[in-house]
Amino acid sequence: MHFQRLRDLREDMDLSQTKIAQLLHTSQTVYSRYERGFQTIPVEHLLILADFYGVSVDYILGRTNVKELNKPKQH
Template structure:
């Protein structure tokens, strides 16, 4: 699960494997091994990946549909109740991303 999640987040953020590796302080082959499921990150690297992608470590590990966003270094969690159906969770997360993107675009205009 982890390998699919980090690849999806990397592509969604338009990062190359090299860019992610540099940002988290490892080599590209080491990062590629994460996406291939041949290697797993240590706790510190997992935390750095979560910060880079603006998600919780539980989300990276596939343990939670909770996505977190950071603003000015402060972690802001959007909590999705476990009672929602998978389609509802996807729709809610898409809406959160839409709001975040809308907010980011507005900031670039100001």
């Protein structure tokens, strides 16, 4: 599965693959494989990326087009 959204999110923040790979404590080569769909993204990395970009895992995976996370309601 190709993850164009990972690339789009990264490029929207003007970040290199190397910077994101550092965030994930992996190599640029491995991260590039994630973006191109040549390697499965571990759940831990998917959660880190979703938190970093402020989007849901479902958005990254293409299961929703809603980019913004639902904010918890304050009482």
